[in-house]
Amino acid sequence: MPVTMNNVGIVVEDLPAAIEFFTELGLELEGRAMVEGEWAGRVTGLGDQRVEIAMMRTPDGHSRLELSRFLVPQVLAGPREAPVNTLGYLRVMFTVDDIDDTLARLGRYGAQLVSSEVVRYEDVYRLCYIRGPEGLLIGLAEELR
Numbered sequence: 403m404p405v406t407m408n409n410v411g412i413v414v415e416d417l418p419a420a421i422e423f424f425t426e427l428g429l430e431l432e433g434r435a436m437v438e439g440e441w442a443g444r445v446t447g448l449g450d451q452r453v454e455i456a457m458m459r460t461p462d463g464h465s466r467l468e469l470s471r472f473l474v475p476q477v478l479a480g481p482r483e484a485p486v487n488t489l490g491y492l493r494v495m496f497t498v499d500d501i502d503d504t505l506a507r508l509g510r511y512g513a514q515l516v517s518s519e520v521v522r523y524e525d526v527y528r529l530c531y532i533r534g535p536e537g538l539l540i541g542l543a544e545e546l547r
Contacts, residue, residue, distance in 0.1 A: 410494055526546060
């Protein structure tokens, strides 16, 4: 059986703001739930936990993003403002139809370019990294046709 990716998970403090941001990006809210109890703690190794999650999916239905807000145990600080050469999780990248329009829309939610410009990669893509809600590093790619 081939491997498929189920989702990418991101822990946030402000779940409603993260949902708004990723909805503006073009993802659709698939559902929200409270995940709690001993069974969940056995999966994560955190013991008893209580986590509010929101599952977002891309319009094509092929990719999902799980946003999690931990109520128990307390959230630990992480490398939100780490530069792109930091070991570990780096970023999530999305392909968009119009990178300039996307940047303008996400700017209303506080998104800022990491660099001062959108860069062209050969005749294939226009690319940039932005900082989204809570400093999340997000990549945007516009395919050139």
